[in-house]
Each structure stands twice: as C-alpha cells, then as structure tokens.
Amino acid sequence: MLKCRTVWKKLAPLARASSTVCRQNVRRTGLNNSRIPACVPVAHMSTGPAGGGRENQLYVLLVGAACVGGAIYTYRTVKGDNQRYQDRIDEISSRPYKRATEEPATPIQSEPPVIPEPEPEAAPSPEPQAAPSPEEPSPLAPDAAVAAPIETTEPPPGGPAPASLKVPSHTPYLLIGGGTASFAAARSIRARDPGAKVLIVTDEPDPPYMRPPLSKELWFSNDPSVTETLRFKQWNGKERSIYFQPPSFYINAEELDGAENGGVAVLTGKKVVHMDVRGNKIKLDDDTEISYDKCLIATGGVPRNLQVIERAGEEVMKKTTLFRKIEDFKSLDKVSRNIKSITIIGGGFLGSELACALGRRSTEYDLEVVQMFPEKGNMGKVLPEYLSNWTTEKVKSEGVKVISEALVKSVVCKDDKLEIKLKDGRLVKTDHIVAAVGLEPNVDLAKSAGLEVDSDFGGFRVNAELQARSNIWVAGDAACFYDIRLGRRRVEHHDHAVVSGRLAGENMTGANKPYWHQSMFWSDLGPDVGYEAIGIVDSSLPTVGVFAKATAKDTPKAATEKSGTGIRSESETEDTAISPVASLTPAPNVGQHKDEYGKGVIFYLRDKVVVGIILWNVFNRMPIARKIIKDGEEHADLNEVAKLFNIHDD
C-alpha cells in the first residue's frame, strides 16, 4: 500500500504534467468543440516557432524520462520485496528441516514451530541467524504475519538460547495434567499397549506426585530437610518420596518419538490453553501445537477461596494460603515456623488434617492453632452429628482451638496482624490464614474444546466409561462421571484419582469398562482416630452406626503395625464437596455422651440401600464394605450386615 502511494506521489506531478500536455495537444489538434476565435493573437514565445517545437520535444522527453524512471523504481521495489519474501520463506522452511536433523552443533533456538506450512523441498540453507534480523524494518504485508512471531522469539545470534524441550508435534497418547490420575493412566496405558508413547503435559514444575502426604506424613517427619527431600515414612517404616517415580523413570519429551519401546515423557511448566477437538490437537501457552490420537484430561482443580478474603485486599491475600501443591506445603511450613498464630478456615478433610498437623507443632514452636468452620463439628458434612462432635473433641486434644458455627464476615489487616470478624460478632486475631474451603474443578478447556460441564457437581461431564468424546477421557477430581451403582457424582479423593486414572488408561487402550470398582478414602486425625470409607458418605443421609468398645489395640497406629498390609500413609485430602451445606435435623438430645465411639461401622442409606460405609477404627475390611455397596441390596437388619465385619476382632 505504501509503495503504491509513494509511486503515485512520484507519478502524480507527471500525470498532471502529462494531462496538461494532453490538453494542450488536444487544443492544438482542435479536438475540442468550442470555437477558437480565429484571430486570437498567437502569443509568441521568445523562442519562436522553432522554440515551440523544441519545447514540445522537451516536454515529451521529460515526461517520458519520468515515466521510465518511475517504472524502473516500481519494478525494483517490487522485485526486491519479492526477493526478501522468498528469502524469509526459505529461511523458515529450512528451520524445521534443521531441527529434524538435530545438529547438536547449531545453537538451540527457542522459537516454536509456529508456521504450519507443508515442508517445502527447500534445501536446508545454513543461513546465519543474523540474516533475517536486519530485514526487520521492511513493512511488507505478506511478510509481517510470518516475520513477527519468528523475530520476537529469535535469540541474538551466537548466544546459546535457553535449552527448551523440542516437543513432539504429535503423540499417540496425550495426558493433560500431571497429577495422580494422569500418572495412573500413564501406567495403565504402558502396561496394556506395549511400546506406547505417552506425553504428560503439566503446568506445575514437578513430575507427578501424591498429594496426601502434603497434609499428613510430611508434617510428622523429623527430618529438617523434609521440605527439600519430600520424603516420608510409610506404615512399614520404609521411607519413600512423594513423587510416584524418580526422574529416571521418565524419558525426555524430545526422545519420545524415537523411543523404540516408547515411554512416558513429562512436559513441565506448560499449560494447555486451547483444545481443538475436531482437529485433534491442543495448543500450549507458548503457542506450541501438539496433535494426539487419544487424550486424557486430568486437570484436577484449584482451591476455592472465601469471597471475603478475595475482597479484603492484597495485604490479607499475602497472609493467606490456599493449600494444594508442593509449593504451598513448602511456604506454609516456612511461615508456620515464624509466626505466633495461625487460623485454618474449613472443617473438612484438608482443614482438619492440617489443623491436627499444625496442632502437633504448636507445643514445639509456641504456635497457636485455630480452626474455624460453619458446621457444628469437624467433618460435619461427612460424619453424623454424634460422631462429628466426638471427633471435634479429639481434634481439640491435638492442641487445636476449634471455633465451630463460625461464619466469616470480614478480614482486615491491622498492625501486620489479621483480624477475622465473624457474623456473630466474635473477633479472632491471627498472623496467617489457611483457607481449606473446597476445590474448584478446572474446566478451562471446556470452552475451546466444546465439552460439557456439569452444573450440579462441576467438572467435565463424562459417561460411565469416563468418556467425554470418542477419543477424549476425563479422570480424577475434574471428572463428573456416571457411577452405575451410585449415580452421577464427582469424587475428590486420592484413591479415586488412582482408580479412575487407571480405568481411563484401560479404556484408552480399548477396554471399554465402566466405573465399577468403587474407590475408597481414609483419614487419620491424630493417633486415636482413623477411619476408612467408601461410597457416598454424606451426613445428610440417614445413618446406622454399630459400635463396639475400643480397646488399646484399635488405633490406626496399632492396626498398621500389626497387619503389615496396606498403605496407611495415603489418604484423601479434599472435602467431599458434593452436596450443598446440609442442614442436619437437630438431634433431640444434644450434649456430652458417655458413650465412647471406639470402633465400629456406620452405614449410610439412601432409599434403604446402603450407599456408603465408614469403617471407624476398623481396618483391613474394605473388601467386605465394597461388596455390600456393589450388591446394592436392601437389608432389613443392618446389625446382621455389621456382623460381617467382625468389629470385635483385631
């Protein structure tokens, strides 16, 4: 466009000149209709008739020269532009070729293969990287779109750019998210499809790790370097890392294509921002595109925050922890050593476990630990009221100041301390807040992928086989799936991530199995209270609890030491954020019971069918519980069912 204007500008005076000449010529030839007065005195020019002729020639010459000059200029410009364009294209096409041949000598570039152009037959031109740079200023339309992304990402020539993974442009199995579900799926795929190439993409900097120890075992470790090593002691005394596998298990992303026996590659620090279901490809935050044959979405979730805290401003947000990842554990560990008072908002699994873990530290570090929640007792949404109250007493004995029926009205930062004002007027002053108020499933990709999101439970809506589309599966916290026995639900427990991840992996390799093996969860609140649970465990359901008196032998510690089976170190951490806040029917006689709920079995009923079971301080009986739920039968006398568990035995 510009060139047109410049050319026109140049030509314009010529045009005017030539048009004047034309007009003059026309007059002279008498092509106009108007009569020229015959006797107009001819204005003699000084040069006379011969001069007139010469003038003509001069005009013609000038105009001609100008035209030719303009033409030459135009031609040159266009040709030059063409040439530069061609050079640029050649250069671009030569880059993917160079990359494919993987010359270790050439400095690694950090630009992504943005141009989805078909590879031309252009020979790899070993152009110095400096060549395209000086051509930057050319305002060429066809080049602009091509040039911009390349130039912005091109490193200065000569300097070795930061080595970035040369991501494969296609992978047969793509797993979005690098958590428990993803890892379980990867393992499943590798077991069933020999030589499978699996690519895990995660926005975290860490390879897959297990979450439960972050709120349990890691806090009980005596190792001062635990925040670095992230190792914990299991039930059998053996130490292990929270990482599922050490780094040597995984292969590098760039080696994935060439790996003879396949493998699992993890791409850390990359977020998937766009998903094209029709084209079977995704786009990362650095504009890399990766196409897939089969894809698993295991994006998990993000901790929820209280609106009052979000609106309270930056000062308050800086003193608030939303606990989920390794970095949250590290920072909370550090913070808790340097402050005098910490408050945990939330009375579910995560909140209670953290409260107990920090409560144990409270004597060591002179730390006040406060836990507040809207329910009447800890685990109020899970345990029936009598048990929730009993549990709350146990939590208090772990050194936690429990404030129940607490609704936070506002939080302000005053004199470097946080002041939490409750709706009933109580005021709590603290140094740091941990918000454990639920998990928001990550469905960012739903929009670009056109996937359905469930309005009741949140998360991606999938069928019983965990499928969202014919080649897309969803597993873990983000999956709202159809449970054949228990109905549609979304589960936020560790074991569910394992089970659903494994199932998704099986189905991605052709199994077509529905969700059938019921996942379970468990939690320990101190050395005296531990339970395992399975199914729908919602305190709003009617329950039947069968208890025996606990002996000293019935504690989580004792059970694991004796049985030598199972991995007590694992437990789920998330709240069962399924139903809205349930209003419990007020019990007729509230108050202290002399009954000790040492050990027993609690059945949760829905339409007289057992849909959930808690094994309270009773261990290694999960298979029986699973069987009862699988049967889905109506049992007239649940005491008879309870007999199956032999709760009096060790």
Add this chain to the structure above:
Amino acid sequence: MSYCRQEGKDRIIFVTKEDHEAPSNAELVADDPNDPYEEQGLILPNGDINWNCPCLGGMASGPCGSQFKEAFSCFHYSKEEVKGSECIDNFRNMQECMQRYPELYPQEEDKESSQAEASSSSVSAAPTEGSALPPETDSTPATSTSESAVSSDSTSLIDNQTAS
C-alpha cells in the same frame, strides 16, 4: 447386651462381642467370576497375565517393562519340568536393563530375582519386586494381600474376587 439409640435420623447400636457371635444372616449376592467389569487379579480368567494388576507395581510399565513382560510371559507359559528353565536369557535381559536404572529397581532386588531364577517360581519374585517399589497406586490395602496368594493361579483368582 446390645442397645440402641436414635438421634434424629441417625441410629446408633452398641454391641458386645457375644451379640456378634452368631453368624450373620445377611445375604450377599454371589459373585460372577467372569464378570467383565470386575477388577482382575494377576491372572485373567482366560489364563493371560494381567499386566495392569496393581500387584505388579510399575514393573510392566517402566523403562524395563518390555523385558519384564517377556521374561514373565516366558515363565508363565513355560511347560518345562523346571518351570522357566528356558527363560534364563529373558531374565538376564531384564536384570541387565534393571541394573541401568538403579534408582527405579533398587539393587537388593537383583539378589531376589537371581534367587528366584534358581528357585521354583519367579512368580513370587515379581510381586515381591512390585512391593519393593511400593505399589503406591494400589487402591486397597487388601489387594496387596493377594500378592502372597499369587503362587497358584486359581487361588489368586478366587482371592482377588473376594478382595475386590
């Protein structure tokens, strides 16, 4: 004597040992051993090896997965008098591979696996190796009890049925 209490919608029953002495009359539905939905143990109903069994840990899916599968398959289908005697090469390959990844396959296993070659069944070695890398993706504690019962195929099938 057991006694019962009702708190709103929740029922609480306290029972003594004697109360629970009589066998339960609760009826459970008989399990179908060929149920395609059920989780399978180490050996599938058709006799194949279930590589995805949690009891194997990450053995079949790691870097040495293919070598492991070859060695174990060879052993499993071996009809020799000394079971697996023709599989020495496969096991050696597997061992060599594992030595390249000491982090993943701790050295103490090599002693176990070499013992296993000499001994009657390397089947017991496989789940032991699996437990040395703790089967952290094991969904239930009880599944790992099935490891010890893997020595006989049929027993493992039944065990896993009750386990799941």
